[in-house]
Amino acid sequence: MDTIIRVNDLIKFYGTVLAVDHVSFEVKGGEVFGFLGPNGAGKTTTIRMMVGLTQPSSGTAWIDGHDVLKESVEVKRTIGLVPETSNLYGELTSLENLIYQAELYGIARKERKDRAFQLLEEFGLKEHEEKPFQKLSRGLKRRLTIAAALIHHPKILFLDEPTTGLDVMSARRLRKLILDSKKKGLTIFLTTHYIPEAESLCDRIAIIVQGKIRIIDTPENIKAQVKETEILEIGLDRLPEDLKGLLLSLDGIEKILIDENRIRFHVKSLNQVAFHILKSIEDRGVKIRSINTLSPNLEDVFIRLTGLDSELMKIDKPIKGGPES
């Protein structure tokens, strides 16, 4: 596969704040590339520089061989962008919104309607074609926004936090649509702060924290980085404060994550520490409800690389807001 996106040393300052710090990477044609990071990591700023919406402080990007800074019109013809907020025109119907997009992209009059109907059909929006955009549910709005981004047959689709704020079923349906688009040969650049989404959709993932890329690789290779770590998850009937302190002081434990009465231990060798952990719990008179050993997942790698609690990643940004800093 040929390289279709090349990002070279992008830097963005907002005043004195460094939002994107020397970001470079390449994306190959036909792959789903994930940009994973917590809120405020610089994902949206990077995507906006890549599509020519935000001027970089330095560096540039090439999209399908076109320099974003010098050939922005060519770049815009090659890409479709679905921003974090579904931003079609509230007063226009689904069909009118698609036709308007087709008009802006110079699609011939006879093709406009055909293409609009085709997309309405593909995205399951046929029965909503006469509904004004503002009256659609959030999931339908998201689908229509993606359909609008595909109206001119772009080679690359940029999706900025596509499932943020959606219910489980809508998010699942949207992920299926993304995978269907990939099967048709579309290159997809996806930003998300939702780790399982990146893991299930992406061929390769870049993890970005505080404007800097920490790692770029396939989900499998990234997970392999923490294979030497073992995970023990224990469910308790209660969790006294002094037990927490005691467990934290045990040798051989890399990290402890506590979720109510469930504790997850990241350890180098389970054989060496499991006995001490269980004994400490028993000595405090706490009952054990469940014990599991787990394989490290992308979330664990993320925590190790960023030092951030993955729970922070699950906090959605406000639906409406300015560019990420």
Added chain:
Amino acid sequence: MILPCHCEAKPKQSLIWIQMKEEIKRSYFIAKKDMSAYYLKPPLISWGLMLPIVFVLAFYFRNPIGIKEIVPGLIGLTLLFSCTSMAAIVITFEKRIGALERLLLAPLNIRTILFGKTLGSTLFGLIITFCITIFLIPIMGLSVNHPFSFVIIIILSGFTFSLLGILISVGVKEVFEAMTMSNFFRFPMIFLCGVFFPVSSMPFPLPIVSYLLPLTYTVDGLKHCLLEDKGSIPLILNLLILLGFVILIYALSFYIFRKRIRQEF
């Protein structure tokens, strides 16, 4: 910036023409969308029509004989208020809801976007003004002396006022700021541009301010066309000054819009 077109082997002149046609076509699509989404809505249409009707009735009851004298001013006011009614808000509003990004992401020049936005507002102003004029002129027993100049004045004034609205729209950040600013420009023009009192009868230094405002030239030009050459400035000069306003305000709007996009996006 070059807009996409399928015209590789054409001579240069033809290429420019095709590109221009393409830009105008896309500006028209922007204008058409704005008309359908914002302008052709009952509140805006009724506001556009009610204002001149209220003025006509108020002056008719006060002085039925002299009302003819203010018809050019009323037509000018109708144009001013209908063209600026939404133009001053449209870009600020679309920026706020994120829809402006759709235009910036499409393969369009800034000039195409600006022209499209101006065109929508101007077309709305022309429709409202046409509805008022078509009744007002026969009812008042007036006739149009210079029909060609009359149409050109109306069109140039429509573009000037729309661009004034667009200039405000690109210059401010919030919708309420745009509304405040547009009233700051519009209301003084009612009294300073010869709508109700001739500019020549105003005390110094008000005439200087009047001659800096575009509505003065609209009203004066319309007086030539409707009141048997009662305008005080030569008709051709009115036309040229209005054209100058169009070019100047468009250039200013373009410059500010481009700067704002770079700053805010």
